[in-house]
Amino acid sequence: MSKKNIVSIEDRIPKLKQARKKKANRRLIFYLSIFFLLIAVIVYLQSPLSHVKTVQVTGNTFVSEKEIIEQSKLLDDTNIWTIDKKEINQAIHKNPVIKSVSLDKKLPWTVEIKIKEYKKVGYIKKDDRYYPVLGNGQQLDSLEQKTLNGDAPLLLNFTDEKELQNMTNELKKLPQSILNIISEIHWVPTDENTKKIVLYMNDGFMVDGTIRDFAEKMEVYPSIVAQLKPDSKGIIHIGVGAYFESFDKKESSEEEIENETEG
Incomplete structure (x- = not known):
């Protein structure tokens, strides 16, 4: 080697x-x-650095950001690591306007509260003032308006709270595009049909229907109107089957609508 x-x-x-x-x-x-x-880490957890400094609220329309933060009880000295999401969710959920709540922590000191409110489906008129009504039947007396802005129909003669609740339950199922073209909904109960309603539409038609299964039957309204002559005006019946009754008595009193709706 x-x-x-x-x-x-x-x-x-x-x-x-x-x-x-x-x-x-x-x-x-x-x-x-x-x-x-x-x-x-220990210093951060024990110091004001871990305290909530910013609370962001999103998705709220009817409830103010201040009110939601107050309900959450998130204060400047709240440690972001000790936040009980379930407790805050329950506290905010007590507001009847709120449909759902979610909470996210954004380190180091921001909390985001995401709100989902019930859909506004109509207005109730009281003493020349208009009050929004939500999909759960809740009337927002704190948000009175002098005039309507056309984003939801006016609900008239609903003197029975139960039937008003049933009506709002149906309205919340409707697509916004159909809800926007309904001007007024009148509750006109009869001995034969206590759930009878009459609608006045923004396009000039009237609709004769019933509260029961209203959303399902009303969804066919655009296709029914599309089958009528452009200058036709009258009542569209959406009960058992669907047919058109013209205001002009010179025309045939009833035009059967193709693809009749089921009862």
Whole structure:
């Protein structure tokens, strides 16, 4: 064996010592990093740095941001890590306008409250003032209006709270496009049909129907109108089957509608 390839143990010892020292230093730096990180976390958790500084509220229309924050009881000294989402959800959910609530933490100190309210489906008139009505039947007396803005129908003569609830339950199922073209809904109960209603539409038609299964039957309204002559005006009946009754008595009194709706 060539002498040039022989490395004496005296030459290897310094290199081994240097490698061990580097390894020990790396280990020390790792443990010190973990130690200081833990210290930083403890300081953060115990200091105002972990307190809620910003509360963002989204999705609210009828309920003010201030009211929702007050209901959540999220204060400046609330630790973001001790927030009970279930408790806050239940507190905000007590408001009858609120349909659902979700809460997200955005570190280091922001909380986002996402609100979903019940859909506005109509208005009730009281003493020359108009009050929004939601899909759960809730009337918003705090949001009175002097005039209507046409984004939901006016509900008239609904003196029975139960029938008003039934009507709003049906209206909330309607597509917004159909809800927007309903001007007025009158409750006109008879001995034969206590759920009878008459609608006045923004396009000039009237609709004769019933509260029961109203949403399902009313969804065919656009296709019914599309089958009529452009200058036709009259009453569209959507009871058992569907047919058109013209205001013009010179025309045939009733035009059967194709694809009749089922009862």
